[in-house]
Amino acid sequence: MKIPFDLETVLARIEKAIAAYPKAAMFDLYERGFTTLFEQLISCIISIRTLDETTIPVSLKLFAQARTPEAMLLLSHENLVQLLYGSTFPGQKADTILGISKTAAEKYNGQLPADFEGLTALKGVGPKCANLALGVAANVPGISVDIHVHRVVNRWGIAKTSQPEQTMVFLQKNIPQKNWININRLLMPFGKNICTGSLPHCSTCPVLNYCAQVGVTKHR
Structure with a gap:
């Protein structure tokens, strides 16, 4: 009944x-200290069609090399693809990540806009990742x-x-x-x-x- x-x-x-199970990837990464909106959005891009068991180590590997838009832009496309290996569509995700990084650095002084419209205006960022990154990193309801x-x-x-x-x-x-x-x-x-x-x-x-x-x- x-x-x-x-x-x-x-x-x-x-x-x-x-409580006994692993946390969702974005929340796990936040607790590890990857708390910025940029880091959360990049991790969500990595997570697309990728299991959390892969998303977390790939994100950690990437962030060991670059955690800001400016640092990300110092990586070559080839190097970025290698760092994203294991996630699905690493080449496509490398393009998206470099595009987000370029816009963040050139248009927003290295800081992404903490609003849904601003994030979804970025190429490759859909409602799911925008809401998740905003919720985890900025406590913006989504x-x-x-x-x-x-x-x-x-x-x-x-x-x-x-x-x-x-x-x-x-x-x-x-x-x-x-x-x-x-x-x-x-x-x-x-x-x-x-x-x-x-x-x-x-x-x-x-x-x-x-x-x-x-x-x-x-x-x-």
């Missing part, structure tokens, strides 16, 4: 349930929806969307702004380790009594 969905209770239970967040909220039954972009718009309209940053921080590791794509751990899920289990035919 399901009970009425209560977001505050659900997020509090998830916070406890994921919702970043990856495949895990998209799956979880639709499985709960609070959203009925077919694409992550639609889910982002829905959540922005329907959940309190104070919870926006926590959506990715909590639901990414929750979706990766508990509410998994196949055979989710429903029998031990801390929020099962709130979840409609939409689309779940088999579970653990």
Whole structure:
């Protein structure tokens, strides 16, 4: 028997349930000291279609060489591609990172604009990375929806969307702004380790009594 969905209770239970699991990559890197908006945005670019287990070491390898737009521009394209090896599309990401660095250095005196419109105006920066970087680095409320967040909220039954972009718009309209940053921080590791794509751990899920289990035919 399901009970009425209560977001505050659900997020509090998830916070406890994921404590033993690795943090989402951007939040992990922030705790390691990579706190600037530039570093967070670059790490998010690296993370595109790349697992956190790869995103973190690749980011650390890159930041050992360059942590500012000016330092990044001293790297050759070839060197940058080598540093990005392991992530998907390293050549394309090198182009994006050098473009962001050039704009930051020439237009913004080395500091990226801490607003959604300014970041999404940069070539290669989409809503997901803009919101995530702003939330983590600048505490600017934003919702970043990856495949895990998209799956979880639709499985709960609070959203009925077919694409992550639609889910982002829905959540922005329907959940309190104070919870926006926590959506990715909590639901990414929750979706990766508990509410998994196949055979989710429903029998031990801390929020099962709130979840409609939409689309779940088999579970653990």
